[in-house]
Amino acid sequence: MMRRLLHKSRIFKLRKAATALIQIGVLYFFSLVGSYLAELLHLNFPGSLIGMGILFILLRLKIVSFKWVDIGGNWLLTELLLFFIPSVVAIIQYGQFLHQDGFDLFFIILIGTVTVMVSSGLTAELIIRSKRGKVS
Incomplete structure (x- = not known):
């Protein structure tokens, strides 16, 4: 019984980690799209912010579900300090x-x-x- 619970717990953690990686990929995709648009339109504005703006608009219009980026976004915010060390x-x-x-x-x-x-x-x-x- 205890082994079964541990096994289910590990599977849950693996699923959550895989979901977070996929969602980080989605966030990265929007960053790349924004960078591409900034370069294409010769804008002096960070492409990543354009991408996040596009994501925000799609979230507000309910074209993109919040569940698609929730876990990955929360993980990135949790670990944000690590990105400033370099x-x-x-x-x-x-x-x-x-x-x-x-x-x-x-x-x-x-x-x-x-x-x-x-x-x-x-x-x-x-x-x-x-x-x-x-x-x-």
């Missing part, structure tokens, strides 16, 4: 730049961080309200 290591190589323009860079990072925190909080609040059926 950037921090690369910045260390530019010590002179930090000495010259460090204050300006700090100010830009501070404004960017506050902007992201506020917009993320407002977006999360909107999502929570919409799930509860209280969107105004």
Whole structure:
């Protein structure tokens, strides 16, 4: 009986991991489409943001189901900090730049961080309200 439960638990975890990988692939596909459009239309805008904008529109129009990207998106958000480590290591190589323009860079990072925190909080609040059926 215990073996059967462990076996089912492993199968569930494998299915969830496979689902997450497929969903990350879907998210990557939208990023590639956005990059292709940015290059095709000669836009000075990150293609990945265009792709996520397209995904957002398709989600809002219910053309793409939220279930298609839910697990993969949550995993990426959970592990987001790991994606910034290479950037921090690369910045260390530019010590002179930090000495010259460090204050300006700090100010830009501070404004960017506050902007992201506020917009993320407002977006999360909107999502929570919409799930509860209280969107105004």
